Amino acid sequence: MDKPGAIPDGTGMTKVLMSWSGGKDSCVALDELLRSPDHEVVGLITTVTRDYDRISIHGVRRSLLAQQAEALGLPLHEVFIPAECSNEVYEAAMGEALAGHRDAGCATVAFGDLFLADIRAYRDTLMARNGMAALYPVWGRDxxxxxxxxxxxxxxxxxxxxxxxxxxxxxxxxxxxxxxxxxxxxxxxxxxxxxxxxxxxxxxxxxxxxxxxxxxxxxxxxxxxxxxxxxxx
Known part of the structure; x- marks a missing residue:
């Protein structure tokens, strides 16, 4: 597997896929990336609980998720997982989804995490395993x-x-x-x-x-x- 890292496009900007929950932290992180001269956001990636047809954990309807992505003007990529999903099933579904983006030239995924070091370490490991780099635009904010x-x-x-x-x-x-x-x-x-x-x-x-x-x-x-x-x- 290729070494994970940022892949600039022809303009020198790094293509970034935004890990998207629909919530405030990922939205502020997205807003900052959209304003950045160094990054090009190519889409949103969201886990959806198939059994409920809603954003995982947040419980928001997919219809609102679609409207949100349309209002943001970004492609939405949904990763479907079952209710009571194990880490193994989640990681397999996410790995399959990330492979397509990596092969298309996007090797960076941004997250809206603020301070939980154990979550960040988990994301870093998962991204590296899939040949991707993790980016944290709002990390450390009060x-x-x-x-x-x-x-x-x-x-x-x-x-x-x-x-x-x-x-x-x-x-x-x-x-x-x-x-x-x-x-x-x-x-x-x-x-x-x-x-x-x-x-x-x-x-x-x-x-x-x-x-x-x-x-x-x-x-x-x-x-x-x-x-x-x-x-x-």
Whole structure:
């Protein structure tokens, strides 16, 4: 297997595939890459739970994911995995998907991780195994300041999922803004980086237009509470 690393295109820009959850961290990372003179974002890659037809972990409908990608003007590449997916099945599905991008000349995948070193190490290992390099555009950011800048830049997002072991169900569906920061328990990371909550971004400076959504029903599965987001109109 070729040694992983950045592959510049004819303009000297590095082609990058964005690991995409639809949430705020990956969206800010994407926005920075889109503004970078050194990178060309060639698409979004998202894992979708086949059984639920939704973004894995975040629980957002595929129809909204498609609208989000269209508003961002980027190709969407979906990787389908089963519910209760093992690491082996996930890694095999991701490896198959990444092979096509690597063969097409894109050998870098960007992630929106902020500070979890063990997750970063896992991603580095998985990417290297597939002949790819990992990029972390927002790594090391202060998470409270991150949310404040997110709001100030004009991004808009809603919490789609909360971990009930760490956060009350009433937070599902809340907007990502300073009001949320004021209400979060002190032990909860402002960005939910420890898995306390997940989000869906429906507007921002990198969107050609907003993705209209309305709040739907609340569903609890085990320790997770999901607030359904419905396409509006």
């Amino acid at each position: 998470t409270r300041a991150f949310v404040e800048r997110f709001e100030d830049a004009g991004f808009r997002a809603a919490i789609s999922c909360v971990d009930l072991d760490r956060l009350d169900a009433s937070f599902a569906g809340r907007s990502i803004d300073r009001a949320l920061l004021a209400d979060l328990p002190p032990e909860v990371d402002p960005c939910g980086e420890n898995g306390e909550f997940h989000s869906f971004v429906f507007d921002g400076p990198c969107f050609a237009h907003p993705v209209p959504v309305v709040l739907g029903e609340t569903v609890t599965r085990g320790r997770f509470c999901f607030r359904d987001l419905l396409p509006a109109g």
